[in-house]
Amino acid sequence: MPNPTSRPYHHGDLRRTIIETAMAMLHEDKGWQFTLREVARRAGVSHAAPYKHFPDKAALLAEMALLGFDSLHKALTTVKPKKSNSLRDEFFAVGRAYVRFGTANPGLYRLMFSAEAGKAVDVHLSERALAVFGVITELLVRGQTAGVLRKRDVRGQAATCWAQMHGATMLTIESLLLIEKVGPDPLDAALLTLLEGLEN
Amino acid sequence: MPNPTSRPYHHGDLRRTIIETAMAMLHEDKGWQFTLREVARRAGVSHAAPYKHFPDKAALLAEMALLGFDSLHKALTTVKPKKSNSLRDEFFAVGRAYVRFGTANPGLYRLMFSAEAGKAVDVHLSERALAVFGVITELLVRGQTAGVLRKRDVRGQAATCWAQMHGATMLTIESLLLIEKVGPDPLDAALLTLLEGLEN
DNA sequence: CCCATAAGTTATCACTGTCAACATTGGAGC
């Protein structure tokens, strides 16, 4: 007979719970300890239960990384510059949103670009990860057709922008771009310099 | 009596051997397994021997990261543009040297900017790590005084350059800047765009 | 020559990822 005070034998939606618990742990970011057993413990489930939903620790991490790319993609596409419709404003808005996502979720962001997420290449080349690249590309294409940006290879430009944003994000996360060392607002300075290198 | 065929009880220079072995393992980069015990095994020493020279696994990693920064610093300072002395050439030479260092030593480079190297902040803020930042800054200052570069806050410019190079390096290491996806030479394109954003 | 101490070893602990064997349950088909 089922004990009414204890949780039922079958959890019901353990897969989601595991991911959410793991995300929460990643968010706490305590020195990058991330044990599968601790996830199970926090989810109130035995240490082997996660293996019924993920073949591997790496599989769970890969799943989380992909969710991170989805989240980042949404953060970039839902950003709306306040009033002006100028490409410059949009460029800054997207850039700030990107870095803000990273600094708000440092553990997740690190995971997304870490080799730990299984065979990293597979994760990164996933459509969901490339969607982020697509947002930048689309923005640049519009800038080129509007005549605001120089007409160069747009993939190269997009790679440049991505590298700049990724670099700024990582250096911020790792506390390398300390404000007192590097000036008042390194991000805006970086975005401005980058934009001016792209503009006509 | 000492057995002449076996290694002597005291290794003699185990600290150096450990670091070199660990560096070699990092260079092989086989999926980022990095076991202290495996290091000891390869060094032909018992699994607890490294603890006589490093208090921690993190301490060894931190030491290696610092050596990496030294190495990167040397790579940047010893680069000599072939003939021309123009700042543009030097800028490209330094940028290429930076990314080349990262792609040539992906494991080490990842470690240098990874949170795993102990309290990462301490490592990064070390004088030896900031020396790399200094190389960029010095180059920019010269460019500004020569009137080639815009006279803006040089720390912000240096941060921008560092972020660009770091981002390009990481995206290359993680196989994200695939040539076929992104154009013929994303690095040169990025450096050119960056430079044009800095120039007068 | 002696012996304190640095430097290496073995043994052990708690913990992890992973797997196999077992237990429980919800639900599809009769």
Added chain:
DNA sequence: GCTCCAATGTTGACAGTGATAACTTATGGG
């Protein structure tokens, strides 16, 4: 409504890891 199966969860085990303690060896300054 009953039965059985597959999905889901549990327990127990194994090898491998970081770390520490207790022990052993050799080296060099007095």
